[in-house]
Amino acid sequence: MAGLIGGVANVVVFGGGFRRPRTIEGQEGETIYDPGFAGTMFVSGVAGFLAWSYSTNASFSDQIVNVKPIAGALVAGVAGSRALAVLVARQFGAGTTEQAEIATEELATTLANTRNELNTVRESEQSLREENQNLRDTLGTDDNSTV
Amino acid sequence: MPGVSERTAAMDIDEHVRLAQELARDLRNTQNVRRAFEISQRLARVSRELEEATRITAELAKQDRDLRTAGS
Numbered sequence: 001m002a003g004l005i006g007g008v009a010n011v012v013v014f015g016g017g018f019r020r021p022r023t024i025e026g027q028e029g030e031t032i033y034d035p036g037f038a039g040t041m042f043v044s045g046v047a048g049f050l051a052w053s054y055s056t057n058a059s060f061s062d063q064i065v066n067v068k069p070i071a072g073a074l075v076a077g078v079a080g081s082r083a084l085a086v087l088v089a090r091q092f093g094a095g096t097t098e099q100a101e102i103a104t105e106e107l108a109t110t111l112a113n114t115r116n117e118l119n120t121v122r123e124s125e126q127s128l129r130e131e132n133q134n135l136r137d138t139l140g141t142d143d144n145s146t147v
Numbered sequence: 148m149p150g151v152s153e154r155t156a157a158m159d160i161d162e163h164v165r166l167a168q169e170l171a172r173d174l175r176n177t178q179n180v181r182r183a184f185e186i187s188q189r190l191a192r193v194s195r196e197l198e199e200a201t202r203i204t205a206e207l208a209k210q211d212r213d214l215r216t217a218g219s
Contacts, residue, residue: 066158097175097176100175101175104182108186111186111190111193114197118196118197118200121197121201122200124204125207128208129207132210132214135211136214139214139217
């Protein structure tokens with residue numbers, strides 16, 4: 001109920017008024033049914049219900065009137081689809097912690113690859129130094145290397 | 148009404164559990180950020196070393212070519 005009330009606010013604040021349900025034609029000529037404000041209120045109702053159920057030990061037999069979950073459902077109702085997206089991401093999506101872990105692992109892999117590359121370049125450097133020294137010995141030139 | 152106080156206690160426990168989960172998540176985030184910072188510092192150092200080693204190798208390769216030209 002709080003979600004639906006929030007949905008009314010959502011329609012007024014973000015929807016710019018109560019838009020009637022209508023049928024529109026899509027880009028490829030298909031018919032699209034736009035539920036208008038009813039759709040917005042339905043989404044707000046679902047978001048409000050989910051917010052309420054996650055914020056309390058939801059039980060329809062619970063007789064305690066707790067303001068916080070109701071306020072949460074109201075806010076979720078006002079936010080509508082945005083709140084629904086957040087709730088779904090929280091339940092099923094990768095959270096920031098997981099994303100940070102993935103990013104850190106990628107950084108660690110990059111570090112390992114860079115170290116391998118550094119080792120390869122150092123091996124080449126050593127090999128070139130030895131080869132240059134051999135060539136100098138053969139040619140009898142002094143070592144005027146700057147590196 | 149024994150159920151009321153039990154439900155209130157259950158809600159308090161739920162709240163504490165939720166806070167504990169949030170704290171655990173924050174801690175993991177902090178650890179991740181610290182690890183990422185340390186790795187990025189190491190990466191910056193290794194990248195500088197790689198850049199220097201690449202420069203030296205290119206210089207040595209040039210000397211190698213010059214010496215071979217002089218010897219031929």
